[in-house]
Amino acid sequence: MQVAVIKYNAGNIKSVMLALKRLGLEGNLTDNPDEILNADRVIFPGQGEAKSAMKYLKERELDKVIQSIENPFLGICLGLQLLCSHSEEGDTECLGVFDANVKKFPNELKVPHMGWNIGSLSEDIIFNGIQSPAYFYFVHSYYAELCDQTISETEYMLPFSNVLHKDNFYAIQPHPEKSAEAGEQFLKNFLFEL
Amino acid sequence: MLTKRIIPCLDIKNGRTVKGVNFVELRDAGDPVELAKIYAEEGADELVFLDITATNEKRKTLVELVEKVAEAINIPFTVGGGISTVEDVSVLLAAGADKVSINSAAVRNPKIIKEMADEFGSQCIVVAVDSRRVGDKNIVHTHGGSKPTELETEDWIKKAVELGAGEILLTSMDHDGTKSGFADELMSKISSLVNVPVIASGGAGNMQHFCDTFTNGKSDAALAASIFHFKEIGIPELKAFLKNNNIPTRI
Numbered sequence: 001m002q003v004a005v006i007k008y009n010a011g012n013i014k015s016v017m018l019a020l021k022r023l024g025l026e027g028n029l030t031d032n033p034d035e036i037l038n039a040d041r042v043i044f045p046g047q048g049e050a051k052s053a054m055k056y057l058k059e060r061e062l063d064k065v066i067q068s069i070e071n072p073f074l075g076i077c078l079g080l081q082l083l084c085s086h087s088e089e090g091d092t093e094c095l096g097v098f099d100a101n102v103k104k105f106p107n108e109l110k111v112p113h114m115g116w117n118i119g120s121l122s123e124d125i126i127f128n129g130i131q132s133p134a135y136f137y138f139v140h141s142y143y144a145e146l147c148d149q150t151i152s153e154t155e156y157m158l159p160f161s162n163v164l165h166k167d168n169f170y171a172i173q174p175h176p177e178k179s180a181e182a183g184e185q186f187l188k189n190f191l192f193e194l
Numbered sequence: 195m196l197t198k199r200i201i202p203c204l205d206i207k208n209g210r211t212v213k214g215v216n217f218v219e220l221r222d223a224g225d226p227v228e229l230a231k232i233y234a235e236e237g238a239d240e241l242v243f244l245d246i247t248a249t250n251e252k253r254k255t256l257v258e259l260v261e262k263v264a265e266a267i268n269i270p271f272t273v274g275g276g277i278s279t280v281e282d283v284s285v286l287l288a289a290g291a292d293k294v295s296i297n298s299a300a301v302r303n304p305k306i307i308k309e310m311a312d313e314f315g316s317q318c319i320v321v322a323v324d325s326r327r328v329g330d331k332n333i334v335h336t337h338g339g340s341k342p343t344e345l346e347t348e349d350w351i352k353k354a355v356e357l358g359a360g361e362i363l364l365t366s367m368d369h370d371g372t373k374s375g376f377a378d379e380l381m382s383k384i385s386s387l388v389n390v391p392v393i394a395s396g397g398a399g400n401m402q403h404f405c406d407t408f409t410n411g412k413s414d415a416a417l418a419a420s421i422f423h424f425k426e427i428g429i430p431e432l433k434a435f436l437k438n439n440n441i442p443t444r445i
Contacts, residue, residue: 014288022265107389109196112360114360114391115196116196116197117197137269139317178268178292179268
């Protein structure tokens with residue numbers, strides 16, 4: 001199986017590559033459009049800032065590549081936010097795969113939302129074998145609002161989209177590669193069950 | 195609900211764990227990777243590796259260790275000990291560390307916090323502070339808590355957060371090693387003062403102490419070393435205890 005991991009100007013790629021390795025796969029870190037389009041699975045990870053990330057993707061026309069992918073696709077953390085319609089971070093137009101807007105957390109509690117929190121589970125195949133309550137590891141200051149494509153919610157000051165799903169596109173706000181058993185099962189489902 | 199984190203801390207010298215470790219399951223009690231795997235499996239929420247190597251080979255052995263740990267475990271971990279430059283941070287993050295913690299270097303040169311946060315994001319920059327009571331003041335100490343500075347703990351932490359610290363690891367040198375409980379009054383004061391998570395360190399002796407620091411101390415996470423290494427407290431039993439006491443806990 002070919003797993004492409006999209007290379008762009010956002011950090012935290014290494015831990016995704018290592019998570020794939022633990023599952024017996026060698027990820028291909030690439031910004032080559034053909035390699036991305038032809039991969040069996042595409043992972044779009046990232047930790048960083050929305051505006052500079054979108055700028056980078058557009059300059060290389062990776063935005064169009066991502067929008068035209070037909071195989072299973074997984075956005076993680078900033079990857080999820082960039083798949084939404086718009087982000088308050090830098091007032092950025094995003095890729096528009098999901099209908100949600102991305103907003104900054106209010107300042108009532110500590111921001112970033114950092115640590116382990118519960119994601120609700122639903123019937124989707126991506127949650128197969130994950131035990132409830134499912135804890136995931138989060139680090140983020142912006143969140144995607146709930147929308148029709150939300151298949152898992154998490155609550156921190158307010159409920160937000162933990163996992164989004166539309167056609168071949170999945171996205172998850174926390175870091176499955178750092179989320180112990182639940183995260184590992186989630187990645188396994190994405191890689192081997194879809 | 196966001197849970198309170200339990201963080202075992204491993205002291206590392208020349209790529210090996212120091213201080214005694216009492217794990218019968220370990221083939222090699224000095225191997226940090228094996229120990230890290232066991233803690234991750236037992237339900238530790240995060241790990242901290244504190245490198246106390248003083249040799250020139252330090253960086254190389256530490257980077258090799260970080261790479262092995264990152265490959266072996268599926269929970270986040272922080273690396274600290276002698277980190278002083280943006281380049282140091284870059285190398286450790288690239289090797290797979292999720293966060294780094296800086297201590298004396300930040301006191302010597304506070305703007306390094308900003309440089310690191312600007313480059314890598316606040317979320318991966320932990321500022322570790324060793325505080326000791328001097329008269330009626332809390333005073334920041336460096337060099338493993340041995341050297342007093344001019345700084346008051348409250349002022350320094352506020353400044354560190356303004357400069358971009360994403361998390362504070364606060365050790366009470368007065369409580370460290372006493373097993374009499376965390377310095378909850380100080381923790382609570384600091385936690386209310388800043389809008390980033392505070393990790394309590396120093397003084398853990400029993401399970402109630404963890405409960406206390408999460409409630410009275412308003413701590414977001416609690417760190418301990420020897421009580422975990424010597425199995426005085428097992429992580430699964432600690433977490434069950436916290437849950438029974440209505441502390442939000444990942445089990």
